[in-house]
Amino acid sequence: MSTDKRIKVQYYAILREQAGRSDESVVTAAQTPRDLYDELKARYPFSLAPEMLRVAINAEFGEWSQRLADGDSVVFIPPVAGG
Amino acid sequence: MGAFSFTRQRIDASGLRQQLSDPAAGGYASFEGWVRNHNEGLAVRHLEYEAFEPLAIKEGERIVAEAITRFGIEHAACVHRIGDLGIGEMAVWVGVSARHRAEAFQACRYIIDEVKHRVPIWKKEHYENGDSGWVNCERCASPAVHQEHAAGHGHHSHEHSTHAPASHGHRFTGADAAALASTHGRVAAPVTDYSRQMALKEVGAAGQAKLRASRVLVIGCGGLGVPVISYLAGAGIGRLGLVDSDCLEPSNLHRQTMYALADIGKLKAELAADRVRALNPDVDVRAHVLRLNALNAPELIAQYDLVIDCTDNFATKFLLNDYCVQLGKPVVFASVYQYEGQLQIVRAGSACLRCVWPEATRDGIVGNCSEAGVLGPVPGIFGGLQAFEAMKLVLDLPGQLKDELLILDLLTLSTSRVRTMRSGDCPGHAIGRATAAQTAAVAQANAASRNAHDPATELSFDTLDQAQESGFDIIDIREPKELVEMPAPGGFARNIPMARLLYGEPRFAPKGKTLLLCASGRRSLAAAQELRDRGVVDVYSLRGGLKALQANTAT
Numbered sequence: 001m002s003t004d005k006r007i008k009v010q011y012y013a014i015l016r017e018q019a020g021r022s023d024e025s026v027v028t029a030a031q032t033p034r035d036l037y038d039e040l041k042a043r044y045p046f047s048l049a050p051e052m053l054r055v056a057i058n059a060e061f062g063e064w065s066q067r068l069a070d071g072d073s074v075v076f077i078p079p080v081a082g083g
Numbered sequence: 084m085g086a087f088s089f090t091r092q093r094i095d096a097s098g099l100r101q102q103l104s105d106p107a108a109g110g111y112a113s114f115e116g117w118v119r120n121h122n123e124g125l126a127v128r129h130l131e132y133e134a135f136e137p138l139a140i141k142e143g144e145r146i147v148a149e150a151i152t153r154f155g156i157e158h159a160a161c162v163h164r165i166g167d168l169g170i171g172e173m174a175v176w177v178g179v180s181a182r183h184r185a186e187a188f189q190a191c192r193y194i195i196d197e198v199k200h201r202v203p204i205w206k207k208e209h210y211e212n213g214d215s216g217w218v219n220c221e222r223c224a225s226p227a228v229h230q231e232h233a234a235g236h237g238h239h240s241h242e243h244s245t246h247a248p249a250s251h252g253h254r255f256t257g258a259d260a261a262a263l264a265s266t267h268g269r270v271a272a273p274v275t276d277y278s279r280q281m282a283l284k285e286v287g288a289a290g291q292a293k294l295r296a297s298r299v300l301v302i303g304c305g306g307l308g309v310p311v312i313s314y315l316a317g318a319g320i321g322r323l324g325l326v327d328s329d330c331l332e333p334s335n336l337h338r339q340t341m342y343a344l345a346d347i348g349k350l351k352a353e354l355a356a357d358r359v360r361a362l363n364p365d366v367d368v369r370a371h372v373l374r375l376n377a378l379n380a381p382e383l384i385a386q387y388d389l390v391i392d393c394t395d396n397f398a399t400k401f402l403l404n405d406y407c408v409q410l411g412k413p414v415v416f417a418s419v420y421q422y423e424g425q426l427q428i429v430r431a432g433s434a435c436l437r438c439v440w441p442e443a444t445r446d447g448i449v450g451n452c453s454e455a456g457v458l459g460p461v462p463g464i465f466g467g468l469q470a471f472e473a474m475k476l477v478l479d480l481p482g483q484l485k486d487e488l489l490i491l492d493l494l495t496l497s498t499s500r501v502r503t504m505r506s507g508d509c510p511g512h513a514i515g516r517a518t519a520a521q522t523a524a525v526a527q528a529n530a531a532s533r534n535a536h537d538p539a540t541e542l543s544f545d546t547l548d549q550a551q552e553s554g555f556d557i558i559d560i561r562e563p564k565e566l567v568e569m570p571a572p573g574g575f576a577r578n579i580p581m582a583r584l585l586y587g588e589p590r591f592a593p594k595g596k597t598l599l600l601c602a603s604g605r606r607s608l609a610a611a612q613e614l615r616d617r618g619v620v621d622v623y624s625l626r627g628g629l630k631a632l633q634a635n636t637a638t
Binding site for chain 1: 308
């Protein structure tokens with residue numbers, strides 16, 4: 001489909017553990033990071049709600065409702081506190 | 084003759100000394116390096132020195148000029164022999180005249196150390212057995228009073244320690260009587276030597292003075308704190324405050340390398356302060372044995388210029404953020420998780436922690452209750468980064484992390500730098516929120532000081548039957564996979580995973596009194612507090628979680 005786009009996804013901390021990988025390239029019809037997260041949540045046992053995370057799009061903190069474009073780089077970042 | 088020169092003739096120390104005399108000088112110190120009759124077990128017959136003179140002279144003169152500026156001495160000079168030298172001959176001479184002995188010794192030491200490290204001079208040793216070998220003098224650079232000699236890197240030295248002046252080797256001479264007395268003692272008191280960092284043109288004497296004038300507060304003396312404290316103490320930070328209320332535990336040692344097994348059970352802030360005193364007596368170190376809270380934070384932070392967050396919990400991180408934003412003190416934050424970590428610097432005008440995490444994150448909500456685990460070098464690396472960023476701030480070096488969150492995954496060595504540019508509601512908004520959070524934190528701290536436990540949110544039961552009989556709706560907030568591994572006893576609990584409980588649609592609506600449970604009681608407490616903050620009443624957490632229930636059953 002022409003609406004499909006290729007997105008580079010990176011996972012950190014507990015998301016990396018739950019996804020079992022640090023990054024991947026995803027072909028998706030997702031319009032927003034929230035759609036993308038929901039799609040990935042069906043594939044991996046993510047225990048965190050988007051509200052508990054931040055999303056960065058192309059090295060900048062973004063909104064969950066932002067439009068995604070082909071070739072975007074998306075990073076899902078949970079807060080961490082270990083020391 | 085320039086301040087640094089080479090000669091093929093015998094060095095005439097007394098003639099050179101005359102050239103440094105000055106009515107303004109109250110002391111003179113010199114160093115002589117002699118050709119020794121053995122090296123690494125081989126008997127040495129004679130030596131040859133060779134230098135690339137034009138370059139070597141320039142570098143040597145630069146070193147002498149640096150010493151004059153840095154230590155404020157009157158005069159200094161250095162002469163190095165080249166060509167063929169016999170045993171006992173003087174290979175190098177350094178002389179310094181100064182107002183006082185301290186700077187005379189420091190400058191003299193600085194010049195010889197730097198000459199040996201930086202000036203391109205090669206030495207060919209001719210051994211008794213007929214062999215010979217070139218030795219780059221950079222490798223023979225390590226006066227034995229340095230730690231590095233003890234570590235075994237000083238084998239090529241043709242000088243010996245001032246600790247053992249009777250043996251073959253160099254000697255100090257001093258016109259200053261007190262200086263003479265101190266060098267002739269068997270044990271000279273070791274002095275801090277910042278020459279390696281001062282040799283950087285971005286540091287120098289001015290930078291060292293900045294480090295000395297700075298006051299840094301380190302919150303947490305654990306995995307992150309240990310490297311931060313070690314490096315800042317070594318660098319000669321003027322005042323170092325160390326905050327920690329915990330005692331050392333055996334499980335700390337794999338990553339908290341400043342401590343020893345024999346220290347188990349002792350207060351970490353005090354252990355760390357002792358270590359700093361041993362490492363660098365120049366540092367005014369202050370141990371603060373306390374847990375940072377809204378009542379003690381403002382006064383403590385006010386005594387320092389820069390704060391380093393080496394804590395392991397969100398509550399303290401947000402508390403620090405709020406007060407430091409208000410007081411205008413920069414904070415270097417770091418957090419680690421298993422094989423990765425995050426680094427962020429909050430300072431005047433930059434995004435703060437609440438700009439990045441507007442949903443004030445509670446301890447226990449992210450990650451599971453069981454310890455996530457960590458490899459020792461992970462906090463070591465992040466603590467090292469924190470110490471480095473702190474020094475960049477103090478020294479005003481370029482490339483400071485600003486308006487960015489640095490995420491580093493050490494397994495893949497991948498780095499993400501995410502800009503923390505924010506919309507119009509920050510930082511003003513964040514500060515407003517931070518102030519409100521502070522007010523709440525003060526109230527909480529006051530309440531906590533009246534009553535060590537918060538009986539309202541946590542409840543203890545011996546069995547879930549008791550809770551059910553008391554009319555509680557019991558909700559197991561663990562993930563489905565956890566339920567399979569360890570089901571909750573009794574079959575009374577319904578399962579709503581935490582993410583769905585807190586953020587699912589439709590919103591969670593309580594059926595009367597609610598008891599939340601998880602594996603250890605940490606997540607359930609965080610979730611109960613979160614729901615209460617949103618106005619849900621009569622929601623409680625099972626203290627100690629399923630582990631506490633199992634312990635009860637076992638006894």
